[in-house]
Amino acid sequence: MEKIIRLALLLILILGFACSEQTETKTDAIEKKEQPTVSFTFDDGITNDIANYKFEDWNSLILNSLNEAELKAVFFVTGFNKTDEKGTFLLREWDKENHKIANHTFSHPNFNDKNNTVEVFEEELLKTDVIINQYENYVKYFRFPFLKEGKTTEKIDGIRSILKENNYRNGYVTIDASDWYVNSRLIKQLKDREKVDTLAFQAFYLKHIIERAKFYESLSYELTGRHIKHTLLLHHNLTSALFLKSLIERFKSEGWEVIDAIEAYQDPIYGSVPKPEFAGESLIWSLAKESGKFEDKLRYPAEDSRYEKEEMDRLGL
Numbered sequence: 001m002e003k004i005i006r007l008a009l010l011l012i013l014i015l016g017f018a019c020s021e022q023t024e025t026k027t028d029a030i031e032k033k034e035q036p037t038v039s040f041t042f043d044d045g046i047t048n049d050i051a052n053y054k055f056e057d058w059n060s061l062i063l064n065s066l067n068e069a070e071l072k073a074v075f076f077v078t079g080f081n082k083t084d085e086k087g088t089f090l091l092r093e094w095d096k097e098n099h100k101i102a103n104h105t106f107s108h109p110n111f112n113d114k115n116n117t118v119e120v121f122e123e124e125l126l127k128t129d130v131i132i133n134q135y136e137n138y139v140k141y142f143r144f145p146f147l148k149e150g151k152t153t154e155k156i157d158g159i160r161s162i163l164k165e166n167n168y169r170n171g172y173v174t175i176d177a178s179d180w181y182v183n184s185r186l187i188k189q190l191k192d193r194e195k196v197d198t199l200a201f202q203a204f205y206l207k208h209i210i211e212r213a214k215f216y217e218s219l220s221y222e223l224t225g226r227h228i229k230h231t232l233l234l235h236h237n238l239t240s241a242l243f244l245k246s247l248i249e250r251f252k253s254e255g256w257e258v259i260d261a262i263e264a265y266q267d268p269i270y271g272s273v274p275k276p277e278f279a280g281e282s283l284i285w286s287l288a289k290e291s292g293k294f295e296d297k298l299r300y301p302a303e304d305s306r307y308e309k310e311e312m313d314r315l316g317l
Protein backbone atom coordinates (compact mmCIF):
# COMPACT_ATOMS: atom_id res chain seq x y z
CA MET A 1 0.00 0.00 0.00
CA GLU A 2 2.74 2.35 1.08
CA LYS A 3 4.51 1.59 -2.18
CA ILE A 4 1.42 2.54 -4.20
CA ILE A 5 1.07 5.83 -2.36
CA ARG A 6 4.72 6.63 -2.94
CA LEU A 7 4.33 5.80 -6.64
CA ALA A 8 1.22 7.97 -6.89
CA LEU A 9 3.03 10.86 -5.22
CA LEU A 10 5.92 10.47 -7.62
CA LEU A 11 3.51 10.46 -10.55
CA ILE A 12 1.81 13.63 -9.30
CA LEU A 13 5.20 15.29 -8.91
CA ILE A 14 6.29 14.33 -12.44
CA LEU A 15 2.99 15.38 -13.97
CA GLY A 16 2.97 18.64 -12.06
CA PHE A 17 6.48 19.41 -13.23
CA ALA A 18 5.60 18.57 -16.84
CA CYS A 19 2.55 20.82 -16.68
CA SER A 20 4.40 23.78 -15.26
CA GLU A 21 7.08 23.30 -17.93
CA GLN A 22 4.38 23.42 -20.58
CA THR A 23 2.75 26.55 -19.18
CA GLU A 24 6.09 28.27 -19.06
CA THR A 25 6.82 27.54 -22.73
CA LYS A 26 3.37 28.75 -23.67
CA THR A 27 3.81 32.04 -21.80
CA ASP A 28 7.19 32.53 -23.44
CA ALA A 29 5.64 32.11 -26.86
CA ILE A 30 2.92 34.67 -26.12
CA GLU A 31 5.42 37.16 -24.76
CA LYS A 32 7.55 36.84 -27.87
CA LYS A 33 4.55 37.45 -30.09
CA GLU A 34 3.44 40.38 -28.05
CA GLN A 35 6.60 42.41 -28.23
CA PRO A 36 6.26 46.20 -28.15
CA THR A 37 5.83 47.91 -31.50
CA VAL A 38 7.00 51.30 -32.70
CA SER A 39 6.58 53.38 -35.86
CA PHE A 40 8.21 56.64 -36.92
CA THR A 41 6.69 60.02 -37.75
CA PHE A 42 8.48 63.24 -38.60
CA ASP A 43 7.21 66.79 -38.11
CA ASP A 44 7.66 70.16 -39.82
CA GLY A 45 9.99 69.78 -42.83
CA ILE A 46 12.72 72.39 -43.09
CA THR A 47 14.66 73.19 -46.23
CA ASN A 48 17.86 74.91 -45.11
CA ASP A 49 21.46 73.73 -44.83
CA ILE A 50 22.48 72.86 -41.26
CA ALA A 51 26.07 73.59 -40.18
CA ASN A 52 28.17 71.87 -42.85
CA TYR A 53 25.34 69.67 -44.07
CA LYS A 54 23.61 70.65 -47.31
CA PHE A 55 19.81 70.43 -47.12
CA GLU A 56 19.58 67.81 -49.88
CA ASP A 57 22.25 65.68 -48.18
CA TRP A 58 20.91 65.62 -44.64
CA ASN A 59 17.40 65.02 -45.96
CA SER A 60 18.73 62.03 -47.93
CA LEU A 61 20.31 60.59 -44.79
CA ILE A 62 16.85 60.34 -43.18
CA LEU A 63 15.33 58.75 -46.27
CA ASN A 64 18.22 56.28 -46.57
CA SER A 65 17.88 55.16 -42.96
CA LEU A 66 14.16 54.49 -43.48
CA ASN A 67 14.85 52.74 -46.77
CA GLU A 68 17.49 50.45 -45.32
CA ALA A 69 15.08 49.39 -42.60
CA GLU A 70 12.28 49.04 -45.19
CA LEU A 71 10.14 51.40 -43.16
CA LYS A 72 7.54 53.94 -44.29
CA ALA A 73 6.96 57.00 -42.15
CA VAL A 74 4.27 59.66 -41.96
CA PHE A 75 5.68 63.13 -42.64
CA PHE A 76 3.57 65.89 -41.01
CA VAL A 77 4.45 69.06 -42.88
CA THR A 78 3.95 72.78 -42.43
CA GLY A 79 2.73 74.52 -45.58
CA PHE A 80 4.45 77.93 -45.43
CA ASN A 81 7.79 76.65 -46.76
CA LYS A 82 6.56 73.96 -49.16
CA THR A 83 5.60 75.92 -52.27
CA ASP A 84 9.02 77.20 -53.36
CA GLU A 85 11.57 75.11 -55.25
CA LYS A 86 13.18 73.54 -52.18
CA GLY A 87 9.84 72.86 -50.48
CA THR A 88 8.49 71.16 -53.58
CA PHE A 89 11.71 69.13 -53.89
CA LEU A 90 11.34 67.97 -50.27
CA LEU A 91 7.74 66.82 -50.69
CA ARG A 92 8.53 65.09 -53.99
CA GLU A 93 11.46 63.20 -52.46
CA TRP A 94 9.36 61.84 -49.59
CA ASP A 95 6.38 61.12 -51.86
CA LYS A 96 8.59 59.27 -54.34
CA GLU A 97 9.72 56.91 -51.56
CA ASN A 98 6.08 56.29 -50.62
CA HIS A 99 6.15 57.94 -47.23
CA LYS A 100 2.77 59.40 -46.32
CA ILE A 101 2.42 63.18 -46.46
CA ALA A 102 0.13 64.69 -43.80
CA ASN A 103 -0.95 68.08 -42.44
CA HIS A 104 0.80 70.05 -39.65
CA THR A 105 -0.81 73.50 -40.31
CA PHE A 106 0.49 76.28 -42.54
CA SER A 107 2.42 78.45 -40.04
CA HIS A 108 2.78 76.21 -36.94
CA PRO A 109 0.57 78.15 -34.46
CA ASN A 110 0.01 77.12 -30.85
CA PHE A 111 -3.73 76.45 -30.46
CA ASN A 112 -3.59 76.93 -26.70
CA ASP A 113 -3.05 80.64 -27.47
CA LYS A 114 -6.38 82.47 -27.37
CA ASN A 115 -5.61 84.41 -30.57
CA ASN A 116 -5.47 81.16 -32.53
CA THR A 117 -9.21 80.62 -32.77
CA VAL A 118 -11.28 77.87 -34.41
CA GLU A 119 -11.43 80.08 -37.53
CA VAL A 120 -7.64 80.36 -37.60
CA PHE A 121 -7.47 76.59 -37.23
CA GLU A 122 -9.70 76.00 -40.24
CA GLU A 123 -7.69 78.39 -42.38
CA GLU A 124 -4.41 76.75 -41.33
CA LEU A 125 -5.75 73.26 -42.09
CA LEU A 126 -7.13 74.13 -45.53
CA LYS A 127 -4.16 76.20 -46.69
CA THR A 128 -1.81 73.26 -46.22
CA ASP A 129 -4.34 70.74 -47.51
CA VAL A 130 -4.30 72.49 -50.89
CA ILE A 131 -0.50 72.20 -51.02
CA ILE A 132 -0.25 68.51 -50.10
CA ASN A 133 -3.38 67.04 -51.70
CA GLN A 134 -1.72 66.78 -55.11
CA TYR A 135 0.79 64.19 -53.86
CA GLU A 136 0.19 60.51 -54.38
CA ASN A 137 0.89 59.65 -50.73
CA TYR A 138 -1.26 62.42 -49.24
CA VAL A 139 -3.25 61.25 -46.21
CA LYS A 140 -5.84 63.10 -44.17
CA TYR A 141 -4.10 63.06 -40.81
CA PHE A 142 -3.54 66.26 -38.84
CA ARG A 143 -0.94 66.82 -36.15
CA PHE A 144 -1.23 69.71 -33.69
CA PRO A 145 1.88 71.91 -33.40
CA PHE A 146 3.44 71.44 -29.93
CA LEU A 147 0.64 68.82 -29.43
CA LYS A 148 -1.60 71.65 -28.17
CA GLU A 149 -5.24 71.11 -29.10
CA GLY A 150 -6.75 74.25 -27.53
CA LYS A 151 -7.48 75.23 -23.95
CA THR A 152 -11.25 75.54 -23.65
CA THR A 153 -13.86 72.85 -24.22
CA GLU A 154 -15.65 75.09 -26.71
CA LYS A 155 -12.54 75.60 -28.84
CA ILE A 156 -11.44 71.96 -28.68
CA ASP A 157 -14.93 70.83 -29.72
CA GLY A 158 -14.93 73.43 -32.52
CA ILE A 159 -11.58 72.22 -33.84
CA ARG A 160 -12.70 68.60 -33.63
CA SER A 161 -15.80 69.45 -35.69
CA ILE A 162 -13.67 71.10 -38.39
CA LEU A 163 -11.43 68.04 -38.58
CA LYS A 164 -14.48 65.80 -38.91
CA GLU A 165 -16.14 67.96 -41.57
CA ASN A 166 -12.96 67.72 -43.62
CA ASN A 167 -12.58 63.96 -43.07
CA TYR A 168 -9.36 64.45 -41.17
CA ARG A 169 -8.16 62.27 -38.29
CA ASN A 170 -5.94 63.40 -35.44
CA GLY A 171 -2.35 62.33 -36.22
CA TYR A 172 -1.79 61.34 -32.61
CA VAL A 173 1.59 60.72 -31.04
CA THR A 174 1.90 58.00 -28.39
CA ILE A 175 5.63 58.39 -27.69
CA ASP A 176 6.68 61.99 -27.18
CA ALA A 177 10.28 63.06 -26.54
CA SER A 178 12.65 66.02 -26.86
CA ASP A 179 14.68 65.16 -29.98
CA TRP A 180 14.27 68.81 -31.03
CA TYR A 181 16.19 69.94 -27.94
CA VAL A 182 19.11 67.54 -28.50
CA ASN A 183 19.09 68.73 -32.12
CA SER A 184 19.26 72.41 -31.13
CA ARG A 185 22.18 71.82 -28.76
CA LEU A 186 24.07 69.77 -31.34
CA ILE A 187 23.66 72.50 -33.94
CA LYS A 188 24.81 75.15 -31.47
CA GLN A 189 28.03 73.24 -30.80
CA LEU A 190 28.62 72.63 -34.50
CA LYS A 191 28.41 76.39 -34.99
CA ASP A 192 30.46 77.38 -31.92
CA ARG A 193 33.21 74.80 -31.76
CA GLU A 194 35.82 73.36 -34.02
CA LYS A 195 35.52 69.84 -32.63
CA VAL A 196 32.21 68.31 -31.60
CA ASP A 197 31.75 64.89 -30.02
CA THR A 198 28.89 63.75 -32.26
CA LEU A 199 29.05 60.23 -30.81
CA ALA A 200 28.40 61.58 -27.33
CA PHE A 201 25.33 63.37 -28.69
CA GLN A 202 24.23 60.15 -30.35
CA ALA A 203 24.61 58.19 -27.11
CA PHE A 204 22.51 60.74 -25.20
CA TYR A 205 19.89 60.83 -27.95
CA LEU A 206 19.50 57.04 -28.11
CA LYS A 207 19.27 56.74 -24.32
CA HIS A 208 16.71 59.55 -24.13
CA ILE A 209 14.40 58.29 -26.89
CA ILE A 210 14.49 54.67 -25.70
CA GLU A 211 13.83 55.76 -22.13
CA ARG A 212 10.79 57.83 -23.15
CA ALA A 213 9.57 54.97 -25.38
CA LYS A 214 9.75 52.55 -22.45
CA PHE A 215 7.91 55.02 -20.22
CA TYR A 216 4.98 55.41 -22.66
CA GLU A 217 4.98 51.68 -23.42
CA SER A 218 4.66 50.76 -19.75
CA LEU A 219 2.00 53.45 -19.19
CA SER A 220 -0.05 52.29 -22.18
CA TYR A 221 0.31 48.66 -21.11
CA GLU A 222 -1.01 49.50 -17.65
CA LEU A 223 -3.87 51.46 -19.24
CA THR A 224 -4.95 48.98 -21.89
CA GLY A 225 -3.50 45.63 -20.81
CA ARG A 226 -1.85 45.14 -24.18
CA HIS A 227 1.06 46.31 -26.33
CA ILE A 228 -0.40 49.06 -28.51
CA LYS A 229 1.18 50.04 -31.82
CA HIS A 230 3.16 53.14 -30.94
CA THR A 231 3.78 56.28 -32.97
CA LEU A 232 7.02 58.06 -32.11
CA LEU A 233 7.31 61.79 -32.69
CA LEU A 234 10.60 62.88 -34.25
CA HIS A 235 11.40 65.94 -36.31
CA HIS A 236 12.81 66.52 -39.76
CA ASN A 237 16.16 67.69 -38.40
CA LEU A 238 19.86 66.91 -38.05
CA THR A 239 19.53 64.40 -35.18
CA SER A 240 17.14 62.34 -37.34
CA ALA A 241 19.61 62.61 -40.24
CA LEU A 242 22.60 61.48 -38.19
CA PHE A 243 21.09 59.13 -35.59
CA LEU A 244 17.92 57.55 -37.03
CA LYS A 245 19.74 54.51 -38.40
CA SER A 246 21.19 53.71 -34.95
CA LEU A 247 17.86 54.45 -33.29
CA ILE A 248 16.03 51.90 -35.45
CA GLU A 249 18.76 49.33 -34.70
CA ARG A 250 18.56 50.09 -30.97
CA PHE A 251 14.78 49.59 -30.92
CA LYS A 252 15.24 46.24 -32.64
CA SER A 253 18.00 45.10 -30.31
CA GLU A 254 15.81 46.06 -27.32
CA GLY A 255 13.11 43.71 -28.64
CA TRP A 256 10.79 46.18 -30.36
CA GLU A 257 9.11 45.43 -33.64
CA VAL A 258 9.36 48.37 -36.06
CA ILE A 259 6.45 48.92 -38.46
CA ASP A 260 5.12 51.46 -40.98
CA ALA A 261 3.46 54.44 -39.34
CA ILE A 262 0.26 54.16 -41.35
CA GLU A 263 -0.10 50.56 -40.16
CA ALA A 264 0.33 51.68 -36.55
CA TYR A 265 -2.57 54.12 -37.01
CA GLN A 266 -4.87 51.12 -37.62
CA ASP A 267 -4.58 50.29 -33.91
CA PRO A 268 -7.96 51.00 -32.22
CA ILE A 269 -6.21 53.17 -29.61
CA TYR A 270 -6.12 55.97 -32.25
CA GLY A 271 -9.92 56.05 -32.30
CA SER A 272 -9.86 57.34 -28.70
CA VAL A 273 -11.19 60.80 -28.05
CA PRO A 274 -10.06 62.11 -24.65
CA LYS A 275 -12.41 64.54 -22.90
CA PRO A 276 -11.50 68.15 -23.84
CA GLU A 277 -10.02 68.92 -20.42
CA PHE A 278 -7.41 66.20 -21.00
CA ALA A 279 -6.71 66.85 -24.70
CA GLY A 280 -3.15 67.54 -25.85
CA GLU A 281 0.32 66.11 -25.16
CA SER A 282 0.69 62.48 -26.25
CA LEU A 283 -2.47 60.41 -26.59
CA ILE A 284 -1.23 58.07 -23.86
CA TRP A 285 -0.57 61.01 -21.55
CA SER A 286 -4.16 62.28 -22.16
CA LEU A 287 -5.77 58.91 -21.58
CA ALA A 288 -3.68 58.25 -18.47
CA LYS A 289 -4.56 61.70 -17.11
CA GLU A 290 -8.25 61.12 -17.84
CA SER A 291 -8.18 57.79 -15.99
CA GLY A 292 -7.05 59.60 -12.81
CA LYS A 293 -4.91 56.59 -11.90
CA PHE A 294 -1.43 57.82 -12.72
CA GLU A 295 -1.10 61.20 -10.99
CA ASP A 296 2.27 60.19 -9.51
CA LYS A 297 3.66 59.34 -12.96
CA LEU A 298 2.41 62.26 -15.05
CA ARG A 299 4.30 65.52 -15.26
CA TYR A 300 3.28 68.67 -17.15
CA PRO A 301 4.45 69.51 -19.71
CA ALA A 302 4.89 65.81 -20.47
CA GLU A 303 8.15 66.41 -22.31
CA ASP A 304 10.36 69.49 -22.32
CA SER A 305 13.91 70.77 -22.52
CA ARG A 306 13.77 71.49 -18.77
CA TYR A 307 13.96 67.74 -18.05
CA GLU A 308 17.06 67.13 -20.18
CA LYS A 309 19.07 70.33 -19.66
CA GLU A 310 20.93 69.42 -16.46
CA GLU A 311 22.15 66.05 -17.76
CA MET A 312 23.25 67.55 -21.08
CA ASP A 313 25.09 70.36 -19.27
CA ARG A 314 26.83 67.79 -17.10
CA LEU A 315 27.90 65.76 -20.13
CA GLY A 316 29.17 68.89 -21.91
CA LEU A 317 26.67 68.47 -24.74
Ligand SMILES: [Zn+2]
Nearest residue numbers: 043044145146
Ligand atom coordinates in the same frame (compact mmCIF):
# COMPACT_ATOMS: atom_id res chain seq x y z
ZN1 LIG B 1 5.92 70.94 -35.37
